[in-house]
Amino acid sequence: MGIEIEDKFDVPSEYAIPDLSGLGDVVGPRSYQLVALYYDTPDLRLAARGVTLRRRRGGADPGWHLKLPKAKGVRQEIVLPLTRSTKVVPGELAELVRAYTRGADLEVVAELETKRSITVLRDGDSELVEIADDRVKGTVYGDDRPTIVRWREVEAELLEGGGEKTLAKVGKRLRKAGATPSEAASKLAKLLEPAPLPTAPTEAGTAGEIVVAYLAGQVSALLSQDPRVRRAEDDAVHQMRVAARRMRSALKAFKTVVVDTEHVQDELRWLGAVLGEARDLEVIRARFAKLLAKLPPELVSGPVQARLGADLHEREQEAYERIKDALSGERYYALLNALDELISSPNLGKAAAKPAQERLTAIAATNWDRVTKAYDTAQAIDDPERREIAMHDVRKAAKRARYTAEALEPAIGGNMGRLAKLSEDIQEILGTHQDGVVAQETLAKEAESARQAGEDTFTYGVLVGIERSTAERAHAEFPNVWEKTLTAVRKVL
Structure with a gap:
């Protein structure tokens, strides 16, 4: 797997690569002949989402290449060795695009023959930037006769030893020589013209x-995390779960803007639960x-590290397998289809036509009111245990208020960013308390399993004490945080 940082340029057929001296030692050019077959569903679902799946021969990196959509300036690329078959996509790659194909077959949709000339900028032994000058012949396959298109383009890719400033300087020289930044995300995007994703018929400013x-x-965001979750990459489950939660929260908060979304909300709750176990x-x-790393060695007795490490990790991997099963099932595909329909043909309520600033600010205020009402309800409960349960509703309300304000801040600005941060403060301190309580419960279960296995349980008691102290400290700090937050929110709203 690799991360690409590159700039693409369209150039005329007579274009000449400019002098790059002064930016590094110029090595090359070297020439290659590349032949790539591109795979997609018949209706080009991958291309529509900016996903590229190809089998390439020739050059320095032959093999199967899967390029996922660009996020924050980089594209993730996954490479597998060439296989003999040109008809069957390797199972690992087919699995990683299931969120896009949703059960549809993958087939060859296009072929690219590229005459590539490579120039590399170096600094001693370090490679800085690679400039690829490509003359391309593209063939589109379909029901009718193949269509052939020819063009020329230049790519400047940042290499391991380079920096983005050097890449920017290369791009400046290429543009000065007559190159123009390409609007196409890839060669395939330039060759194929998938139908644009449908957009909702909403009015500007509403x-x-x-x-x-x-x-x-x-x-x-959810779709971009799907392949990473299937590969069990770091933080991927968390990010996918957050996207599902944010959508569900938005559908609840803006129920007068987009109406009749109860079924989608239920399915997003299901997906969040599926992801939640592993997370x-x-x-x-x-x-x-x-916690164990911070304890003095004399306080760590018995195989506690194995039980709280390897054993929990094994359970985590089992949970990942259940996630993969869910993400390859019809229920998940149905949810993705429902989400596509939701953003292309939403059922809009009367509030949807109202000016955004006026209507959405009022919704943000209403969602904060839910936090204060939940708090008042919890404090009116005499039984400490029941009150503790009710405070969990305060945390959920604060999270919804935060997500609502975060959703609105880029569009309507104002005090939404501040409101989001204040809501997050409440969410976090209640979360610290709740996490400490849950950790104590988990430790108690693990200690019982250790006791039944005849293991020393002393360290479990030490850890329970630490977690109890953390939870109690957050509980004691909450009233002060709450009062300060109320005062700040009054100024914001």
């Missing part, structure tokens, strides 16, 4: 436009590892 655009962004185990395993 609440409907802002809300639907936010939901579309979260759908893209919770991942978090608590890391939590215990950190």
Whole structure:
């Protein structure tokens, strides 16, 4: 797997690569002949989402290449060795694009023959930037006769030893010589013209436009994490779960803007629960590892590290297998289809046509009111145990208020960023308390298993004491945080 940082340029057929001296030692050019077959569904679902799947021969990196959509300026590329078959996509790569194919077959949709000339900028033994000058012949396959298109383009890719400033300087010289930044995300995007993703018929400046655009962004975020979750990459489950939670929260908060979304909300809750098991185990395993690392050696007795490390990790891997099963099932595909429909043809309520600033600010205030009402309800309960349960509703309300304000801040600005931060403060301190309580419960279960196995349980008691202290400290600090937050929110709203 690799991360690409590159700039693409369109150039005329007579274009000459400019002098790059002064930016590094110029090595090359070297020439290659590349032949790539591109795979997609018949209706080009991968191309529509900016995903590229190809089998390439020739050059320095022959093999199967899967390029996922660019996020924050970089594209993730996964490479596998060439296989003999040109008809069957390797199972690992087919699995990684399931969120896009949703059960549809992958087939060859295009072929690219590229005459590539490579120039590399070096600094001693370090390679800085690679400049690829490509003359391309593209063939599109379909029901009719193949269509052939020819063009020329230049790519400047940042290499391991380089920096983005050097890449920017290369790009400046290429543009000065007549290159123009390419609007196409890839050669395939330039060759194929997939139908654009449908967009909702909302009016500019309305609440409907802002809300639907936010939901579309979260759908893209969820899809971008799907391949990473299947590969069990770091933080991927968390990010995918957050996208699902943000969408569900937005659909609840903006229920007068986009209406009749109860079924989608239920399915997003299901997806969050599927992802939650592995995520919770991942978090608590890391939590215990950190605590154990801080303990003096004389306080660590018995195989506690194995039980709280390897055992929890094994359970985490089992949870990942259940995630993969869920992400390859019809229920998940149905949810993705429902989300696509939601952002392309939403059922808009009367509030959708109202000016965004006026209507959405009022919704943000209403969601904060839910936090204060939940708090008042909890404090009116005499029984401490029941009150503790009710405070969990305060945390959930604060999270929803935070997500709502975060959704609105880029579009309507104002005090939404501040409101989001204040809501997050409440969410976090209640979360610190709740996490400490859950950790104590987990430790108690693990200690019982250790006791039954005849193991020393002393260290479990030490850890329970630490977690209890953490939870009690957060509980004691909460009233002061609450009062300060109320005062700040009054100024914001």
